[in-house]
Amino acid sequence: MDILTTAVQAFLNGIFEGSVYAILGLGLTLMFGVMRILNLASGALVISAAFLSYWLLQLLGIDPYLSIPIVLVSFFALGICIAKGVVEVSMSSPQYQIVGTVMVTYGLALLIENIEVIAWKANYRALTPPAYLPTSISIAGVMINTIRLSSLIITVAVAVGFTFLLKTRFGTAMRACTQNREMAGVMGVNYQSISAITFGIAAALGGIAGVLYGLTELVNPYSGMMLTIKGLTVAVLGGLGSFYGALLAGFVLGLAESFGVLFVSAAYKDLIGFVILIVILLLSPGGLSRKEFYTPT
Amino acid sequence: MRSKGIYAHITRRSLVVIAISYAILATMQFFASPSIIAYAMLLLMYVALSQAYNLVSGYVGDLSFGHTAFFGVGAFTVALSEYYGFSHFSPVNVALGGVFAAFLAILIGFPFLRLKGTYFAIGSLALAEVMRIAFLNSDFTLSSRGIYIPIIEPYSRIPYYSAIVGISAAVTIIVYLIINSRLGITFIAIRDDPDVARVMGINVTLYRILSLTMSAFICGVVGGWFAYYNAYVYPNNVFNMTLSFELMVMTFFGGAGTILGPIIGAVIVLFAEEIGRTYILVGYPLILAILIMITFMFMPGGIIGTLTKSTPAVNPFSRLSRSRKGVDLAEHTGS
Numbered sequence: 001m002d003i004l005t006t007a008v009q010a011f012l013n014g015i016f017e018g019s020v021y022a023i024l025g026l027g028l029t030l031m032f033g034v035m036r037i038l039n040l041a042s043g044a045l046v047i048s049a050a051f052l053s054y055w056l057l058q059l060l061g062i063d064p065y066l067s068i069p070i071v072l073v074s075f076f077a078l079g080i081c082i083a084k085g086v087v088e089v090s091m092s093s094p095q096y097q098i099v100g101t102v103m104v105t106y107g108l109a110l111l112i113e114n115i116e117v118i119a120w121k122a123n124y125r126a127l128t129p130p131a132y133l134p135t136s137i138s139i140a141g142v143m144i145n146t147i148r149l150s151s152l153i154i155t156v157a158v159a160v161g162f163t164f165l166l167k168t169r170f171g172t173a174m175r176a177c178t179q180n181r182e183m184a185g186v187m188g189v190n191y192q193s194i195s196a197i198t199f200g201i202a203a204a205l206g207g208i209a210g211v212l213y214g215l216t217e218l219v220n221p222y223s224g225m226m227l228t229i230k231g232l233t234v235a236v237l238g239g240l241g242s243f244y245g246a247l248l249a250g251f252v253l254g255l256a257e258s259f260g261v262l263f264v265s266a267a268y269k270d271l272i273g274f275v276i277l278i279v280i281l282l283l284s285p286g287g288l289s290r291k292e293f294y295t296p297t
Numbered sequence: 298m299r300s301k302g303i304y305a306h307i308t309r310r311s312l313v314v315i316a317i318s319y320a321i322l323a324t325m326q327f328f329a330s331p332s333i334i335a336y337a338m339l340l341l342m343y344v345a346l347s348q349a350y351n352l353v354s355g356y357v358g359d360l361s362f363g364h365t366a367f368f369g370v371g372a373f374t375v376a377l378s379e380y381y382g383f384s385h386f387s388p389v390n391v392a393l394g395g396v397f398a399a400f401l402a403i404l405i406g407f408p409f410l411r412l413k414g415t416y417f418a419i420g421s422l423a424l425a426e427v428m429r430i431a432f433l434n435s436d437f438t439l440s441s442r443g444i445y446i447p448i449i450e451p452y453s454r455i456p457y458y459s460a461i462v463g464i465s466a467a468v469t470i471i472v473y474l475i476i477n478s479r480l481g482i483t484f485i486a487i488r489d490d491p492d493v494a495r496v497m498g499i500n501v502t503l504y505r506i507l508s509l510t511m512s513a514f515i516c517g518v519v520g521g522w523f524a525y526y527n528a529y530v531y532p533n534n535v536f537n538m539t540l541s542f543e544l545m546v547m548t549f550f551g552g553a554g555t556i557l558g559p560i561i562g563a564v565i566v567l568f569a570e571e572i573g574r575t576y577i578l579v580g581y582p583l584i585l586a587i588l589i590m591i592t593f594m595f596m597p598g599g600i601i602g603t604l605t606k607s608t609p610a611v612n613p614f615s616r617l618s619r620s621r622k623g624v625d626l627a628e629h630t631g632s
Contacts, residue, residue, distance in 0.1 A: 038415060038418075038419075086590065086594065089594045089595070098360065098414065098415070099360065099549055099553070099593075099597070100593050100597040102360070102418075102545075103545070103546065103549055103550075103589055103592075103593040104589070104590055104593045104594060106542060106545075106546070106589065107585075107586045107587075107588075107589030107590040107593065108586070108590060109586075110582045110583070110585060110586035110589070111583065111586035111587065111590065113582075114580035114581070114582050114583040114586060115580065115583065117579055117580045118577065118579065118580035118583065121579075122579065225538065229422065229423075229426070232419055232422075233419075233423070236416065236419055240415070265434070267430070267433070267434050268430060268434060270426065270430060271426075271427055271430040271431065274423040274424075274426050274427045274430075275423075275427060277419070277420070277423045278420060278423050278424060278427065281409075281412060281416055281419070281420045281423075282408045282409075282420075
């Protein structure tokens with residue numbers, strides 16, 4: 001009975017943590033699929049969203065869950081601005097496209113991190129969950145943390161929403177850009193606009209992930225890089241460019257970490273993700289989806 | 298000597314500049330203040346590391362995010378051989394550090410260098426982090442306590458300073474010789490078009506492993522020196538992800554694929570960090586971040602790359618009149 005409880009607990013933990021990873025990975029894979037760039041600033045944007053929600057709560061008393069729409073809209077706009085202002089310029093030199101975008105996004109990450117540190121110090125902050133939620137509820141005899149359950153629910157909602165998005169005209173254009181940029185252009189898709197909007201969507205997704213992450217963990221401005229790496233891990237695991245692969249891979253990573261720490265100590269938690277990443281890379285670079293949308297040069 | 302096209306980086310001018318700089322540095326140790334010497338030591342360390350990084354990412358074109366792994370291996374080799382009494386204060390330790398790092402490169406080279414660019418970058422990052430966490434939690438390496446390395450009494454900076462001047466000068470000369478040789482042309486060929494290189498009969502994977510191994514050896518040796526200089530080795534210090542990114546920034550900022558590039562990059566980046574530390578205190582990489590963004594938005598070839606016109610500078614305003622595909626071909630075929 002004990003082992004069963006532990007296993008179920010670990011499973012649930014894994015699913016809940018995995019939900020945040022899933023959104024994280026989806027954003028990264030979106031950007032990679034459409035624009036072919038690795039956005040090293042994604043973690044920093046996620047943490048910024050957590051801070052936005054934190055300050056909205058502290059200064060204006062806005063409930064974290066209510067701040068999600070605000071975060072969505074503002075980060076969508078922010079994403080478009082970043083795409084148009086920064087990324088497009090660095091992408092215009094084809095010879096240095098990969099390096100240029102990597103460096104620019106890294107610079108952006110550093111910029112965001114350090115502006116935040118200067119503005120409000122590097123203390124760990126906690127986004128306190130609203131008081132009207134019970135801390136945990138009991139489903140079928142297992143104690144489930146409601147906040148983590150809410151992150152799972154929100155992730156599922158995001159996934160459903162994303163499915164609908166893909167069916168729209170815009171979604172089809174997005175998928176077209178993922179598969180073949182030039183042909184999409186021939187078909188009348190405005191690549192620059194689609195790229196910018198995709199970046200906005202990815203940033204908005206990161207925003208949601210940020211709020212969810214902030215609710216469950218302490219955040220400080222430097223947490224961004226680790227999240228970026230986790231997001232990259234998830235994106236590669238699911239196959240760079242495969243949307244559903246990223247969602248699936250997020251949960252896989254969450255489960256792997258959760259079960260992994262049962263066998264080795266908790267200090268090795270981050271290690272598990274990296275080891276999985278290395279194994280997947282060596283065995284099948286296309287990741288879980290087995291479809292390599294993009295063969296990088 | 299020609300200074301255009303493929304030989305843009307191998308000008309005699311560059312070597313003269315470097316030689317003069319080293320002469321100044323070598324004599325500086327006798328009359329400069331300790332803080333300047335400390336700064337110079339750090340600078341020379343980064344110069345050597347950036348040159349090594351340049352070998353892999355600039356000349357062969359394998360963008361690597363995990364070079365700190367080699368640095369850390371070198372540092373820990375020295376630290377562990379001191380701790381376990383294997384040998385004391387000998388350059389053999391440092392050389393051994395390089396050897397172990399090179400060994401690591403060969404070990405991971407075969408599986409990892411089959412991967413294409415982006416995947417190799419992420420894989421190398423994962424590897425470096427795996428090593429960091431493994432070393433942090435292993436009792437053999439004293440886990441999170443760190444290893445203290447004894448210092449020779451009486452303490453003087455001179456031996457450490459001379460060592461790093463010598464090491465970085467040697468590294469620069471070695472890198473210069475490599476790229477000036479057939480090996481260097483091979484590397485550049487692999488970077489520019491691996492498929493054509495394969496057609497020409499070059500074993501691409503072998504040369505990639507070769508460059509990674511050489512780069513790893515250099516990083517390992519510098520790591521070993523750092524262990525002695527810093528007298529304290531701690532996993533989060535020497536397997537630090539930030540170091541990998543710093544190397545990347547320095548190399549590409551100065552101009553990857555050039556001899557002078559990483560040096561200029563290391564100088565400017567370190568200087569920017571120091572200015573940041575002095576005036577902005579906590580958020581000091583801010584200056585660096587702004588520098589990076591401005592450079593890579595407008596000068597993707599880095600400083601040397603743009604100055605020697607081997608890469609076009611990007612004018613953001615011309616973007617408005619550009620075709621959808623991006624760069625106008627005439628602008629791109631420069632020199």
